Amino acid sequence: MLVNLVEILKLAEERKCAIGAFNTPNLECVNAVIAAAEKLNVPVILMHAQIHESASGLEQIGPVLVQAAKTAKVPVCAHLDHCEDLDYIKRGLALGFTGVMYDGSTLPFEENLENTKKVVSLVKGENCGVEAELGAMPPREGGENAPGPVYTEPDEAVLFCRETGIDALAPSFGTAHGIYKSKPVLDLERVRIIAEKTKLPLVMHGGSGVSPEDYRVGISNGLRKINYYSYMSKAGTKAVKELLEKQDVTYFHDLALAAEKAMEANAESAMRIFYGL
Template sequence: MPLVTSKNMLADAQRGQYAVGAFNVENMEMVKAVIAAAEELKAPVMLQTTASTVKYGTLETYFAMVRAEAEKASVPVCLHLDHGNSFELAVRAIKAGYTSVMMDGSQEDFEGNVAVTERVADVANALQIPIEAELGKVGGKEDDLEAEADTNTDPEEARIFVERTGVTSLAVAIGTAHGFYAGTPVLDKERVSQIRSKVSVPLVLHGGSGLSDEDVKDCIARGMCKVNFATELRAAYTGAVKKLLEEEPGTIDPKKLGQVGMEAVKQLVKDRIKVCGCNGKANEGKRAE
């Protein structure tokens, strides 16, 4: 089916108290793997590319790959710009065909974040493209952005931010981090409940890679409607390729490398879809937008 926006996906997830899995993709094999996993489990799915990924491959190339695979699938597929770092990039993504965008102004102070996010939201909302933003700072490293995980989202600030910017979903900081965790993460899960009581738009959990299934499920029960997974997909893909080269060092066919990487990513995505609880929910996301 054609690419869809995240509007119905996230609204249905919020209503049904599950989350949509959002998976960062870097190449054709990862695109195919994520959509194949969603197809097998009849799940709505979001594929994401960051600013550095589209710098590597271009917005148009990723859009073409995801659209081609989505059109062969029976489940709803959304293409999302993850951690858009400028107004210009977000607008370019929309023009290229992306069906959801994120403006990450979390490196700015509150007013600066409001200003740049509102500017993108004005364009996105006029074109009926959902827009995600981030308030607080999710720790770790995402592309060239680094943040300490000590600036959790204030619930009242979240309410004001959503009202002033017009965003349609909000990524919040509760102690998660991008990349793999050095130790066991301590999440302020009660903060999710507090933010949910103040904010009506769907909430987004960044830094899903490495969290326990129990932590993810608890966050979803408290109001998270979208969970991002990136680092562990890269690790699964690369690990499978390394294993093949160790076992068969004479392998030179890139297709063989891609096949094992693709299978590893597919299995991981299937596991994460089940944790999010969106397996079997594909039909809910097919409503007219």
């Protein structure tokens, strides 16, 4: 069942859990995430990130995400992740996406605020919610050699949320995108303060590779959406490697299916933590 970002985050608030939000740049990822969510009977968010255009173009994979959401037995939001321009968001809306994240986090505060306002007014009247980012969580998906994180100031967050009218905020509190090279040190008290002051659902980016205990504390402090991809994808790659070491595989679809099964298992264990199952 296709639902929008506001509706799915309301379910998270009712259950005091975080909704798993998975990047799904290809069909195997979509199938893996939907299968895990249906098995556990939990709502879930499928995401296409602008940075994954090289894997699948928006007009190719977008309809797949929306259709998978419509036919799923659980509530599913089809969400655009890390959009950096309005045109990309317009294209997503035309395809039926029900959530968008505008990422102006690398811009100066005022510019991020003005652009985010434009996104909120663009989406107004559509069956779609808006997430925005304040502070910076480098590196970007796929990026390298970025400077360290810029933590979100709670009072700036209050002003930003009030002025823009967004539905969810992604603050920066020590997570990073991609595979962690050392154990992340998270400022979860900052999450609690920002949630209390903004009264908005908060989003964790760089959710792969965080300890179960940090997830639990983060959720009880106000995280309602956790973005997760790198470790799921890594599990798929590992399964393919193992299969190729064991046998001589001719058909690519056998590799794709092995990856899908492994990603489903990985997504399921992440969901068990996010939903407290």
